[in-house]
Amino acid sequence: MDRGLSFLAAPASDIPKTAKQLLGWEVSANGVTVRLTEVEAYAGTGEDPASHAHRGPTPRTKVMFGPAGHAYVYFVFGMHWCLNVVCGPEGEASAVLLRAGEVIGGLETARERRGSGPDRELARGPARLVKTLGIGPDANGTSMVDGTGPLLLRPPTRLVTPDEIVAGPRVGVAGAHDVPWRFWISGNPTVSAYRRHSPRKRSR
DNA sequence: GCCTGGATTCCG
DNA sequence: GGAATCCAGGCT
Numbered sequence: 001m002d003r004g005l006s007f008l009a010a011p012a013s014d015i016p017k018t019a020k021q022l023l024g025w026e027v028s029a030n031g032v033t034v035r036l037t038e039v040e041a042y043a044g045t046g047e048d049p050a051s052h053a054h055r056g057p058t059p060r061t062k063v064m065f066g067p068a069g070h071a072y073v074y075f076v077f078g079m080h081w082c083l084n085v086v087c088g089p090e091g092e093a094s095a096v097l098l099r100a101g102e103v104i105g106g107l108e109t110a111r112e113r114r115g116s117g118p119d120r121e122l123a124r125g126p127a128r129l130v131k132t133l134g135i136g137p138d139a140n141g142t143s144m145v146d147g148t149g150p151l152l153l154r155p156p157t158r159l160v161t162p163d164e165i166v167a168g169p170r171v172g173v174a175g176a177h178d179v180p181w182r183f184w185i186s187g188n189p190t191v192s193a194y195r196r197h198s199p200r201k202r203s204r
Numbered sequence: 205g206c207c208t209g210g211a212t213t214c215c216g
Numbered sequence: 217g218g219a220a221t222c223c224a225g226g227c228t
Contacts, residue, residue, distance in 0.1 A: 040211070050211070052224095060224055078221030080212050097211055127212050172211055195212090 004155050005145050008068040008087050012094035015041040018087050019096045020167075020183045024160035027098065027144070028152045030134035032113075033105030034123050035158070036098060038184035038191045040170045042084070044093035050173040053093030064093035069145035069153070073130070073137055080127035081136055085144060085153065099126050099171070099182070102190040109134075120189040160185060171195055 010018050019041035027034050042051040044064070052074065053064045063072045064086055072084040072095050088094040101123040103110045110122045110132045123129040130136075135150055142149025167180040171194055184191040 042211075052211080055225085058225070074211080075223070076210060077212050078210090078223075082211060084211085099211085125212070170211070 003145070005069060005153070008085065008145075009089055010087070012044045012047065012088040012092040015043050015087055015094040015096070016167075016181050016183075018094070019181065020165055022085065022096055022098075023165060023183060023185055024156035024158060026104065026154045026156065027101065027133065028105065028154070029139070029150045030109070031106040032103060032110045032133055034101035034129060034133065035104045035156070036101045037188045038100035038182070040097040040099055040183070041181040042095050042097060044088065048179075050170060050179075051093070051095070053095075057093070061093065063141045064095050065091055066141070067143075069143055071135075071139045071142050071144050071149065071151055073135070073140040075137065076127075081130045082126040083130050083133070083135065083139070083151075097126060098129055100124050100184070100190050100192045101129055102188070103132065122190075124190050125192045168194065 007021055019039045022039050023036055025036050042048055044053050045056050053061045057065050067090050068087050070086045072086050073081055075081055084095040084097050086095050103122045113132055113134055114122050123132045139150050144151040144153040164186050166184055166186045168182050169177045170182045
């Protein structure tokens with residue numbers, strides 16, 4: 001882990017700080033580069049009820065317990081994939097969900113992958129970001145920092161200053177609405193719209 | 205084994 | 217507001 005990436009391996013208790021630091025970083029895959037504008041922090045076992053790793057390792061979440069800088073890709077709602085950067089020391093399952101970004105390279109390719117819609121929505125939302133990058137379940141468990149996988153995470157070329165960063169509750173998470181672990185770049189049009197978690201159906 | 209509901213998106 | 221769409225994880 002070099003190139004200024006060592007902060008990814010900070011203890012799980014520092015995960016909000018780690019997430020914040022990832023804003024402005026650039027993720028490339030398959031000819032498209034995205035500058036991160038919105039992320040969410042998830043802590044590990046026993047610390048964060050909203051984390052997939054909350055109850056300990058499972059076949060699906062074992063990657064989260066591995067080395068920092070690897071990709072945790074998971075399937076949701078029967079049709080979408082979401083991408084996380086695994087953080088923390090091995091054995092501690094913290095991660096940062098990449099929620100949105102602006103396309104700064106490979107714009108034409110990104111448009112082809114996403115179909116119609118304004119450019120600011122190409123990677124606005126975690127599943128859209130994944131689709132824009134052209135990755136899938138194959139990327140799960142690969143390194144995002146050493147070039148051995150399809151993904152590459154690089155430091156910002158445009159710095160994000162602390163006063164640009166806004167914090168708020170995480171999206172779509174039941175409970176823990178008081179935990180402001182979602183971070184985004186103030187005023188950036190590629191940040192996804194906040195939607196409160198809404199129960200699917202009400203039993204009565 | 206069965207059942208539930210989800211770190212979402214798109215359409216009506 | 218609700219459907220699409222399927223599997224991981226929890227429970228019996």
